[in-house]
Amino acid sequence: MLGHGVVTPGREDCTRELGRLGLPKDLTGVRVLDIGCSDGFFCFECEQRGADVTGIDDFSTTPLNRGNNGFAIAKKILKSDVQFFQQSIYDLNPESIDLFDVVLFLNVLYHLRHPLLALEIIHRLLRPNGTMYLKTYFHQDFGVSRWGIDVSRRPMMRFFESDELNQDPSNWWAPNRYCLEAMFRSIGFSNIKHLCTYGNRIYYRCLR
Numbered sequence: 001m002l003g004h005g006v007v008t009p010g011r012e013d014c015t016r017e018l019g020r021l022g023l024p025k026d027l028t029g030v031r032v033l034d035i036g037c038s039d040g041f042f043c044f045e046c047e048q049r050g051a052d053v054t055g056i057d058d059f060s061t062t063p064l065n066r067g068n069n070g071f072a073i074a075k076k077i078l079k080s081d082v083q084f085f086q087q088s089i090y091d092l093n094p095e096s097i098d099l100f101d102v103v104l105f106l107n108v109l110y111h112l113r114h115p116l117l118a119l120e121i122i123h124r125l126l127r128p129n130g131t132m133y134l135k136t137y138f139h140q141d142f143g144v145s146r147w148g149i150d151v152s153r154r155p156m157m158r159f160f161e162s163d164e165l166n167q168d169p170s171n172w173w174a175p176n177r178y179c180l181e182a183m184f185r186s187i188g189f190s191n192i193k194h195l196c197t198y199g200n201r202i203y204y205r206c207l208r
């Protein structure tokens with residue numbers, strides 16, 4: 001959304017995502033990190049709500065180069081102060097940067113070869129009681145009963161060696177709900193809240 005009613009075309013309506021995530025309306029003074037921010041919709045939205053925002057993306061799944069992508073154009077049009085770094089999550093060092101109140105980790109986990117490591121890094125990047133908002137593709141049919149409910153409750157994650165998931169070789173893992181929650185607990189996240197499920201995506205809010 002570029003103001004004056006101008007909305008860029010895209011594959012999904014990000015304004016609906018805001019409702020699913022339930023981000024606070026007022027983020028005044030809150031330090032937000034958006035990991036895998038792509039063209040920055042959530043960065044700019046959080047900034048407009050008062051947050052001090054940093055976005056990172058290594059552009060491993062977006063074929064666009066820094067300076068020539070939607071993020072740079074939107075930042076200019078919106079006269080935004082959001083900071084952007086072309087960087088992988090694995091290169092963030094919690095020892096050398098100020099910690100964050102909120103980390104957005106939206107639609108990135110299943111693109112990573114090392115999802116548990118990434119979640120550990122996020123946990124260390126958050127201030128005590130800081131909040132992670134996570135959305136990911138997830139696997140729904142491990143141990144499914146004839147009513148379509150996962151009755152096994154076993155934490156499992158499916159690995160995609162090649163491009164089996166949506167013909168996209170950047171998709172590596174699909175955890176089921178129990179696996180996600182077990183990973184959060186194992187790392188030390190608390191107040192794990194399943195926000196909603198929409199199609200093949202699942203949404204969580206967790207505290208450090």
Ligand SMILES: C[S@@+](CC[C@H](N)C(=O)[O-])C[C@H]1O[C@@H](n2cnc3c(N)ncnc32)[C@H](O)[C@@H]1O
Binds near residue numbers: 036037087
């Ligand atoms: C499906 S897009 C999601 C974009 C945005 N977060 C959203 O929800 O609309 C995944 C993004 O994660 C980025 N990404 C993938 N692996 C990454 C990594 N290791 N570190 C940082 N960003 C990464 C990709 O380049 C891509 O822009």
